[in-house]
Amino acid sequence: MSENDESQAQREAIEVDRTKGDFKYAEDYAFDAGVGLNPQVIDYISKVKGEDPWILEFRQKALKIFSDMPMPTHWATQDLDAINFDAIRYYLAKGQKPVRTWEEVPDDVKETFERLGIPESERKFLAGVEAQFDSEAVYSRMKDELEKQGVIFCGPTEGLRDHPDIFRKWFGKVIPAGDNKFAALNSAVFSGGSFIYVPKGVKVAQPLQAYFRINAENFGQFERTLIIADEGSEVTYMEGCTAPKFETATLHSAVVELVALKGAKIQYITVQNWSANVFNLVTKRGVAEEDAEVRWIDCNIGSRLTMKYPGVVLRGKRARGEVLSIALANDGQHQDTGAKMIHAADETSSNIIAKSISVGAGRSTYRGLVHMPKTLKNCKNNTECDALLINEHSRTDTYPAISVRGQKNSVQHEASVSKVSAEQIFYMMQRGLSEGEAMSLAVNGFVNDLVKEFPMEYSVELKRLIELQMEGSVG
Template sequence: MSETHLQNEAIHVDTERGNFSYPENYEFDAGVGLTEDTIKYISDVKNDDDWVREFRLKALEVFRKKPMPTNWADKDLENIDFDKIRYYLSKGQTPSRSWDEVPDDVKETFERLGIPEQERKFLAGVEAQFDSEAAYSRMKEDLEKEGVIFVGSTEGLAKYPEIFRPYFGKVIPTADNKFSALNSATFSGGSFIYVPKGVKLKQPLQAYFRINAENFGQFERTLIIADEGAEITYMEGCTAPKFETATLHSAVVELVALKNAKIQYITVQNWSSNVFNLVTKRGLADEGAEVKWIDCNIGSRLTMKYPGVVLKGKGARGEVLSIALANDGQHQDTGAKMMHLADNTTSNIISKSISIGKGRSTYRGQVHMPKHLKNCKNNTECDALLINTNSRTDTYPAITTRGQNNTVQHEASVSKVSAEQIFYMMQRGLSEGEAMSLAVNGFVNDLMKAFPMEYSVELKRLIDMEMEGSVG
């Protein structure tokens, strides 16, 4: 109950579940540091086509030229030592179609994380990535018959270039930012998905990204194309063991929703507290299409992530719903970008952040509506909950709106869980952790209702554990 209690060090009860690792045993290792040779090694191992090799090497140049964005971002970025990171580690390039064929240590890893069980219960397909490559990938057979493609990035570019190449690197160009360039040079793993016209997936596809090795960078690349009228929900989860040294995770995720298609992309990020999570995510929504990001950031040391939607076609809709929980020592720097490029486009951003102890949350939003557009709408709500006085929260909304009948609505609030509220709940018999957890769950309650049930249950569990842990 005391202030010092509330300021207790974060205890990683929930990351404990992912806090284990197996001894390193890799067939392929690009070594430490990043040079042309590192990139060539990755290309050789993957047997990349020439255009992919060039794409990577060009991206490396862009990465080197781009400065760190420390003029506006957290100075902690400077603590990433790119020369000490290993950029590619794998046991092989072809994922197994059966869990029985997956190497024992990898299989055990995913079993401990509950992935095969989830697959049986409610998923249409799963890809499980272990360091640089997927160890397991499987989709229900009826979806294959309907023409759904669900493969890794290497296989996607090699086998189906006519489908993926036109969009690869187009929603997020290499030079978008320093970390999109880094990913474009080193990418490995991730999901390449194509859903044919009119095909609506009833169950989600899921990817799980697991980092096992120390001093490692994971750079998965995901591209999801939903053809006209198609619908897909994709979920990703991620964990890593906690190491003393910094781990880097830098993904690029591109979504393309063609006319009247719907893509829903759900993330529950629960990295350990030594992971720099610097991810670029953007979707393109054609006429009448909908792209929805549901983004939950619980773990990591520093997360920088601003999922965006380019509303390219008339009547397109974009949505970002996000929850960020910043415990002691964490900085969740998250937000959303909405680029309105056609008439009658609508976007909705709801961001809720919880800062505990010395944890820090930042919201950065960008909404762009140029002058020539009509009847566009944006709604932005960002609410911050502070648990104790040391917590810090910042909001940087950037909204430019011109043109006729375009409306933008922005609301922001900051609230606190007071010692009196905690006392009140404890007087009813709840422990301090239960009381805080209830207050936090109450704060995110209305947003949770928008989540698929399986994930809101998981998220509630993670919040409960994180709050139990934070009071010691």
């Protein structure tokens, strides 16, 4: 395949899928920030939200940083230049929902719902036909339960307004506005997301589902999430769902900050299945204090370009950090994902297991950073990154950056690239499996050990989702 054909194939894949994001907007809304980005838009957003002056100031400063920072195309893909920031709607107020009818939802999307077994009641909502289903009710039940334990679970606006003593201390500290261009963008226009505080010693039994909370509010284009687990507490947060999400906007840029205080444990699970026109540029980082643990479990499917490198700053002695990630890049998609482990105290340990699957002309990139300065001792890191290529047009790259100095620190890095061979497929087909079934079995086998880490209902859906992705990839 020549480079020309390749870009043609990519373009076609993108063209085809672009219809998935087609939504119509009703005109003349009372709350409309308009199109494009400037200080007036920021003033407007902050005013609509009734924010304190310090937040407006934080936003305006971030906008300045965003404007001054160059696109990171010197290391990242040139495709970023395709984002037209002037054509984006940065804020849609409550009541300003996109509309389209069920008849306008593409057939393949309906088919996907059918195959994933999405309940009838949720399909219209997920397809963007209905702005809400019963999220509101589910969320308020969940909230009542949590309040009894003293857990705060709200959005950033309420969090900063009602609990400034808790959230202001950490807001924008784990990921400052200047961290990168897209963190700056999020800091300027953030809206929606979750703010969670788990008091000392409280172990939240059920995973907190962002799905119900964020959907009850507004669509999360520039979500901002901050989770603080106080000493000895434990919490699991689940974001996204395996159902395809039909974005009203092509740019999704979230910031997620986690703070695990002494002995606390945070597990953050993401399963995202974006439509193929979405730029998904997300900054995620956690801080783990003494004996604390931060664990990111991340599954990225779909999108035109995803750039996401969840990280953990291991700031206290014996802190542990882990990133388990699965990325699936189909035709015309680029999954640029990885992990960062910053060791900043003795006896800290980190583990990274990243698996990527490239299908058709799909491309996956792993970028890893492991840092252990020379002042530290007895730190450990284990990194495993495995790539699976489905056919000859697929592509995978690995860019590990490991800097280890100091005494008795140990790092282990393993990387592998494998291919589903024609002989394997023939073998499986000889047992009666169709080509698509054989492919998805091979892919499911490849991610098998990681999928086990997902909660039960997610892992079942994930398998079915992989089957769907693979079916379309053969023939």
